[in-house]
Amino acid sequence: MTNSEFSSSSSSPSDRRIGALLRHLTAATNSDNLSSVYASPTSGVSGGSVFAHLVQAPEDPILGVTVAYNKDPSPVKLNLGVGAYRTEEGKPLVLNVVRKAEQQLINDRTRIKEYLPIVGLVEFNKLSAKLILGADSPAIRENRVSTVECLSGTGSLRVGGEFLAKHYHQKTIYITQPTWGNHPKIFTLAGLTVKTYRYYDPSTRGLNFQGLMEDLGAATPGSIVLLHACAHNPTGVDPTIQQWEQIRQLMRSKGLMPFFDSAYQGFASGSLDTDAKPIRMFVADGGECLVAQSYAKNMGLYGERVGALSIVCKSSDVAGKVESQLKLVIRPMYSSPPIHGASIVAVILRDRNLFNEWTLELKAMADRIISMRKQLFEALRARGTPGDWSHIIKQIGMFTFTGLNPAQVSYMTKEYHIYMTSDGRISMAGLSSKTVPHLADAIHAVATKAV
Ligand code: PLA
Numbered sequence: 068m069t070n071s072e073f074s075s076s077s078s079s080p081s082d083r084r085i086g087a088l089l090r091h092l093t094a095a096t097n098s099d100n101l102s103s104v105y106a107s108p109t110s111g112v113s114g115g116s117v118f119a120h121l122v123q124a125p126e127d128p129i130l131g132v133t134v135a136y137n138k139d140p141s142p143v144k145l146n147l148g149v150g151a152y153r154t155e156e157g158k159p160l161v162l163n164v165v166r167k168a169e170q171q172l173i174n175d176r177t178r179i180k181e182y183l184p185i186v187g188l189v190e191f192n193k194l195s196a197k198l199i200l201g202a203d204s205p206a207i208r209e210n211r212v213s214t215v216e217c218l219s220g221t222g223s224l225r226v227g228g229e230f231l232a233k234h235y236h237q238k239t240i241y242i243t244q245p246t247w248g249n250h251p252k253i254f255t256l257a258g259l260t261v262k263t264y265r266y267y268d269p270s271t272r273g274l275n276f277q278g279l280m281e282d283l284g285a286a287t288p289g290s291i292v293l294l295h296a297c298a299h300n301p302t303g304v305d306p307t308i309q310q311w312e313q314i315r316q317l318m319r320s321k322g323l324m325p326f327f328d329s330a331y332q333g334f335a336s337g338s339l340d341t342d343a344k345p346i347r348m349f350v351a352d353g354g355e356c357l358v359a360q361s362y363a364k365n366m367g368l369y370g371e372r373v374g375a376l377s378i379v380c381k382s383s384d385v386a387g388k389v390e391s392q393l394k395l396v397i398r399p400m401y402s403s404p405p406i407h408g409a410s411i412v413a414v415i416l417r418d419r420n421l422f423n424e425w426t427l428e429l430k431a432m433a434d435r436i437i438s439m440r441k442q443l444f445e446a447l448r449a450r451g452t453p454g455d456w457s458h459i460i461k462q463i464g465m466f467t468f469t470g471l472n473p474a475q476v477s478y479m480t481k482e483y484h485i486y487m488t489s490d491g492r493i494s495m496a497g498l499s500s501k502t503v504p505h506l507a508d509a510i511h512a513v514a515t516k517a518v
Contacts, residue, residue, distance in 0.1 A: 128248050129488055136486040144484035145502050147493040150300070150465040151369060152432055155499045160432070162367050164425045168414035172407075183403045185394040187216020187375075191409040194416035195375040199329060199343050199360050206350050210383040213390040215376050215397065216404045220330045220361030221249065223376040227326060227357045228257030229396045230378070230389075235324065237289040241282070243267070245490065247300045250293060250328075259291070267302045272458035272470060274304050283317055291324045296358075297342040298331035298464025301492040305335065305463050311345045315352065325349050325356040333365040335463045337433035339426065350379055362412055364465065365429055371408030432496070436465065439498040443467075446507035452514050465496045475513040483509035 126134055132148025154160050172178060186192065192214040196207055206212050217223040232238060240259045242250050243266035251261045264286070265278030283292060294314075299305055306314060318325060327346050333339045349356050361374040376393070380386040397403070415421045444459045459467050471479070471491035479485045485506060487493045498506065 132486050132488060135480075139484055139486075141484040143505060145486065145497070145505060147485060147487045147495075147497045147506070150364065150494045150496060152364065152367060152465075152496040153499065155435070155501075157497075157499050157502065160367055162425065162428045164415055164421050164428055165366060165368065165411055167421060167424075168411045171414055172410055178410075180406065183216070183406050183409075185215075185397050185403050186390065187404040188406065188409040188413060190417065191216055191373075191413040192375060194413055195360055196377050198339065198416060199332065199346060199358055199375075199377065200350055200379070201340070201343065201347050204347070204350060205353075206379045211380045211386045213378045213380065213386040213393065215390070215393050216409050217359075217374050217376050217397075218401065218404060219363050219372040219374040220328065220359055221253065221374075222372065222401075222404075223359035223361070223374045224250070224253050224328060225257055226393065226396055226400070227359055227376045227378070228254045228259055229400075230393055231291055231324075231326075231357070232258030233396065234392060235291070237287065237291060237324070239287060240291040240293055240326065241286055241323075242293045243295065243299070245301060246293070246295075247328075247330075248488075254293075262286075262290075264292070266299070267304060267468070269470065272304075272468065273461070274306060274310070276306065276310055279306075280313065280317060283314070283323065284321070286321065286323060289322045289324065291326050292318060293326050293328060294345070296327045296329035296332065296346050297335040298466075300330070300464070301466050301488070301490060302468040303458075303462025303464050303466050304468070306345075308344065308348075311348060315348055318349075319352060319354055325354075327356065327358045329358055330361040331364055331464050332360070333426075333429040334433055334436070334465060337430040337437075339365075339429070353381070355379055355381060362408065366412060366415070366425070367432075368408050368411065371411065372405060373408030373412055436495045439495045439503065440467070442500060442503045443495075443498065443507060446503050447510060450507055450511045452507070452511045454514055465494055466492050467495055468492055469510070471510070471513065478513055479509045482512070485509050 125131070129149055133146060136144060136146040136148065152160055195216075196212050196214045197204070200207055200212065215226065217226050228240070231240075238259050239262055240254050241262050241264045242254070244263040245267060254261050264282035265275045268275035268278070286292070295305075297305055327349075329343070329346065332342045335342045346356070346358055356379050358377045358379070359374065360377070362371075363369045363374070378386070378389050378393070380389055415425050440460045440462075444456055447456045447459075458470070462468065469491040473489040476487055476489050476491055479487070483505065493506075
């Protein structure tokens with residue numbers, strides 16, 4: 068009996084079923100290629116899954132620290148990994164001003180849950196540009212800033228990266244060495260080529276300004292340069308205003324495109340205006356730049372995923388075209404951004420009283436971090452810990468780049484249940500007066516024994 072006998076129109080339904088089965092089996096044994104076509108889509112080569120060949124991916128170097136921390140049953144465990152603010156009691160903080168804004172939103176029965184436009188909440192966009200560029204910014208006055216609401220800082224960087232990959236003549240972006248671990252991944256996946264420029268000098272635990280200027284000076288003209296607006300992550304080392312001015316002059320003379328990442332406005336100095344100064348210097352010269360803003364840290368809106376991308380252009384005509392193209396980047400990516408976080412921000416930024424209250428709460432967070440720096444430094448001094456630890460009080464923002472090596476970090480995790488990224492970065496915002504002694508004991512231990 069051949070297969071064709073069973074496909075004749077005169078055969079019975081049961082004959083046809085057997086014929087189909089036979090054809091299937093013959094094909095499966097005769098040809099490897101065909102077997103994959105006939106195989107059921109849910110049955111894989113091994114283990115029954117088409118995904119069985121996947122390898123287990125490693126946890127994210129930063130967010131994975133929290134995963135490990137959550138699994139640790141120790142009562143003294145301490146999470147200094149992710150940059151998330153904690154109170155003196157070690158609890159996450161929802162700002163009072165955010166609670167008030169949310170209450171206002173809930174009380175307003177006219178509020179609806181329709182889709183936002185592709186560019187997000189328009190009032191939020193205007194207020195965000197004003198917050199970062201300054202209320203008196205000439206670029207805003209001249210209507211040449213295009214701002215779109217994005218999914219926090221990460222989303223703003225990604226949208227900006229894809230826009231540049233599509234429309235900017237240079238596809239290379241220079242990022243600081245070291246930088247936030249997600250930067251190279253975001254920009255590579257956006258379609259840009261990532262290169263680094265020198266930034267940090269481990270011997271001084273400060274800025275390698277000469278290396279920075281040399282590397283930017285040698286960059287291909289027109290390249291994109293990612294700049295941390297303030298509170299550099301992970302080093303906590305920022306250029307001085309005089310150094311920023313030299314960076315600006317060099318970048319403008321070579322036509323390098325500034326792309327600012329502003330994830331910590333207000334967290335470095337406690338002042339929103341002071342922390343935005345480097346950006347405003349670049350905007351004041353009339354040149355173009357991009358700015359990614361995040362409200363995760365400074366408004367404590369981490370999980371709301373609210374941020375903005377602003378592109379400062381030379382004319383309002385260009386800004387309009389830029390916005391139209393940003394929409395083409397966003398629409399197939401996530402269509403339009405979420406409404407709730409942006410509404411909270413808009414309520415706070417538009418109301419003078421709430422705004423003032425926010426600045427006080429923000430300053431209190433920044434001050435608590437500065438006080439943690441002093442307490443940790445003093446605790447190490449009191450213990451006579453060998454080495455120079457003055458960088459703890461010199462560095463700025465959420466993080467201290469301790470200089471501890473991966474072996475020391477893993478020892479502290481194993482013996483003291485203290486969690487941090489393997490590069491020795493600790494989130495000062497996760498410390499409290501109660502936990503400083505525990506951390507100081509651990510640092511003292513690794514600094515005094517050969518780990
Ligand atoms: N840019 C920098 C420099 C950052 O440090 C972070 C967050 C972001 C952008 C993105 O933040 P957002 O998308 O939440 O607005 N860095 C954190 C968290 C605080 C993280 O890794 O996601 C950090 O611990 O480094």
